[in-house]
Amino acid sequence: MSTLSEPHLSRLICELLVGRDADQQGAIDSLIASFGPIELLTQSEEFDYSDYYYKEMGSPIFRRLAVFSDLVSPRRLVEIKLKTNELEDLFAEQGRRGVNIDPELLSEGSLILATGKPAAQRIYLDHGIYAELRLVYQDGNFQPLAWTHPDYREQQLLGLLSRLREKYLIDRRTR
Numbered sequence: 264m265s266t267l268s269e270p271h272l273s274r275l276i277c278e279l280l281v282g283r284d285a286d287q288q289g290a291i292d293s294l295i296a297s298f299g300p301i302e303l304l305t306q307s308e309e310f311d312y313s314d315y316y317y318k319e320m321g322s323p324i325f326r327r328l329a330v331f332s333d334l335v336s337p338r339r340l341v342e343i344k345l346k347t348n349e350l351e352d353l354f355a356e357q358g359r360r361g362v363n364i365d366p367e368l369l370s371e372g373s374l375i376l377a378t379g380k381p382a383a384q385r386i387y388l389d390h391g392i393y394a395e396l397r398l399v400y401q402d403g404n405f406q407p408l409a410w411t412h413p414d415y416r417e418q419q420l421l422g423l424l425s426r427l428r429e430k431y432l433i434d435r436r437t438r
Contacts (some may be wrong), residue, residue: 272334272438273368273375274431277347279327280310282320285361286354287327293350294329294364298343303330303427312414319359326414330427334438337368337375341392344377367397369431374398374405374415374424384410400428 277294281287287307295301310326317324335343347364354362368375376395378385385393397415398405405424407416414420 270337271370271435273337273370274427274434275331275333275335275343276367276369276374276427277329277331278365278367279329280316280320280363280365281307281325281327282316282361283323283325284321287325287362290350290354290362290364291327291329293353294347297346297350298331298335299333300331301329302332302430304328305423310414312412316360316363320361320363328423334431334434335368337370340366340368340375340377340394341389344379344392345390347377348379369424369427371428371432371435372400382410384408398424400425 275298277298279287279290281290291301291304305328307325307327310324314322343366347366351360351362351364354360366377374397376397378393378395379391381387381393382395385395388394395410396408397411398407398421400406405421405428
């Protein structure tokens with residue numbers, strides 16, 4: 264029989280996709296108000312891996328990652344995704360989002376995405392929210408999976424996530 268245990272706390276990361284006319288700083292301020300201080304905010308980079316959001320958000324679209332200081336329980340993933348959906352609605356105009364916010368949980372062995380879109384590789388959690396194993400940590404690096412989006416296959420982002428993992432492991436031991 265297995266011994267049941269609570270999972271380790273995780274590092275919350277929010278990926279922001281921001282349309283050119285959206286209130287990027289307002290969205291960041293709202294994330295801080297909702298989830299606490301940000302430890303790292305990446306530079307805004309043009310997101311050109313997909314045109315999926317162009318019709319709704321316009322073009323170009325910019326991406327940033329907000330890495331939060333506080334560690335969170337993985338059991339909060341649904342609550343966090345529901346809150347980011349509320350924030351998306353707050354920054355929408357005429358029913359069109361200007362900001363897309365995807366929360367992720369970084370742990371010792373993985374990066375998990377929360378989404379409202381069902382797919383074969385996603386596990387239903389609750390309240391219309393699914394979890395997807397986006398990356399696994401093996402052989403000293405994060406490794407993409409067959410369904411991992413192209414931007415999460417880039418060595419620069421994988422390197423950043425590996426460095427964030429090392430910092431997370433230190434924070435987990437000292438908190």
